[in-house]
Amino acid sequence: MDSARRWAGVAALAIGIFVLITIEELPIGVLSVMAPDLGVSEGVAGLAVTVPGILAGVVALCTPVIVRGMDRRLVLVLALVSVVISCALSMVAPNFAVLLIARLFAGISIGLYWAVMAIVAIGQVPREHVARALTIAFSGAGGALVAGVPVTAWIGAHVGWRAAFAVVGLLAAVVAVLLLVLVEPVRTPAVVTPRKMLAAARTRGVRYGLGLAVLTVVGLFTTYSFVSPVLLERAGVPLGDIGLMLLVYGIAGLVGNFAVGPLLRRSAPLAVVVVITGTMLSLLAVLLVMDAPLSALLIMPVWGLFVGAISVASQAFIGSEASAVLEEATALNSAAFNAAIALGAALGGLVLEAAGQSAMILTSVVLVGLGAVVAGRYLATTGRSRPGAPVAAR
Template sequence: MTTTCPTPIRERAQKSLPVPALVVMACTGFIVIMTETLPAGLLPQLAAGLDISEGGAGQLVSAYAIGTVLAAIPAITLTRGTRRKPLLLVGLLGFLVANTVTAVSPSFAVVLAARFVGGAFSGLLWGMLAGYARRIAAPEHAGRALAIAMTGTPVALAIGTPLGSWLGSVVGWRWSFAAMSLLSVIVMIFAKFLVPDAPGQSAQTHAPLTRVLRLPGVATILAVVFIWMLAHNLLYTYIAPYLHQMHLALRPDIALLVFGVAALGGIWITGVFIDRVLRMLTLASVAMFIVAGAFLAAAQQSTVLALLGIVLWGLAFGGSATQLQTAMGKAAGENADAANAMLTTFFNLAIFAGGAAGAVVVNGVGAPILPAAMIALALMALVTVGFGRRAAFPAGS
């Protein structure tokens, strides 16, 4: 594949946003997140269908995350020069295969392997989607384009995963994964006709990963990614024991629905302001995590306080990926795809760390302490963003 397009992408970029193409990218993100989180809502059905324990079924989530962590950086490094549209179609094809194998296989080992492959294609797509979305929009709308392309994540968390879990409980878990395969085919068709192509990175601008890591601001942004997402995943992963041990009259599925809807509001706010005040927007989002943690820490037997905390938490989280990927794109320049692959890796490492550390906390001192940990980590992230005023989150951006 060549690294050039018939017409330079910037010449084709219009003042108005390429909304249909960005919606297709949002649907791609929806597929990625749905595929990742679906087993969490289907553990009893998966355990019964594959003749394993629920703990064993939970490893289907871990296998996906491991695939993402191991594949993101190598996949993006190997495909830097590849044109973006064929790469997008290959990534969607990977999800079609992984979900289809999951839907039809009677063997836990084969399903586990399919989940690992799905995670690997997740690393590929997350590593290239952010740069692709920014590349097909006019420069002055790049941040807003990324915000639209990232809406698939909160929609999947708020609506997709609960819907997939309900479908699996009604007609069987295999049909949930079959539905994801069908959705992959539909999105591939729309991507073929609605998404413009874009060139890969010119070979002359390829920098070794060690040099990309040393670019001003990149290491700082990665530190913020890990600390901030660890603050999020500590509580998000263990929201059910938190609600139970705080004696709150709030079901986990309702809490996650409120969180997801609030996250949609957060990504809308981010889309409005990100091209003008990236630094202030990021500082405000991290600070809101601290306020949300305070409400959640004080919510003992108070459903109202808990809901306020969850709403603020969702608003703060909704635009976080867009803010961090935009900052990374600005800091890394031509090497944004490689840098975003690092971002994806650190994001998934935070998911791992949140699950492991949260288990220790929940089984030790108890889930009610999780909001305090969330506050402490968010404070660290806020300070790190503050010190990144020169390159990572520059003043005036």
């Protein structure tokens, strides 16, 4: 029974990530209806992704230092409470300025959750089951792409974007209770200090991991933050079908989350090269081929397949190449990942406003391509292929 409860706790962690990914990317799915309702352009509305992403990066970086001996499970509960506050404010936001204030609470929640979730997941199971536990926990990210973002996009198009925030807020409250009931308390004996964080950042594996996260995620979100208008205007997808396209993308992402497992067990650096290269080629297809609903229907699942593997591949890379500084590397990787999402959304908005969609997508291709080059260089200079169990977080 105790074992069953622990695995139920791991599943609850996955639902928590589902909520966090959904709230983080919800504005992407409802951008085309939210922007005109608040009287701003789509490029400006992209700040709803940028602002929480920047704050999440800062919070993730500070969390291990601040929480010290605190039960990491309670940190996750506080993160979900912050989601509830963010959603409540978003529901009643009379203008874009108030929405941005609401999104600050989303940033706090994202930073808190991602900084400690992997540590909590590891603490739920025996050492020999760590990889399985983390794969299950991180499947919540793919699940959000499958159901969370598409469903909220559908709600936004058919009921209203404020209703989408209401649904996510309610789910966050339920998951907070589940974590309190099902998840075992986890405390880390070692005290993380700013000096230890700096020392971890100097290690080769962490340096490369952070560089890969920045290049790849900034490049990805330069375009993905505006996927709704890209589908609507570039591919001619009807507004009511955008949720379906995101659903196809998300299903493929969930498949990618699990399909990359065998490659990760062989070599995490090799898996990262494959995933980033596939993401770059997918974005190139968006730029050159995606000009009709049918081509969008073919390209979106391929794109989603590789994107769905990014989080777990990133965590595996940090886990295998920086295992000696696990908690510090986890926080640094989480900070870089979330800050990169923010930077990508900001960069995409700037390029979109200044030069249009083609230039925006080309920027993504170049940045993710540079990430593939860096990953390939690491693999070549490492000169080895060792197991890369996923033991660190996004």
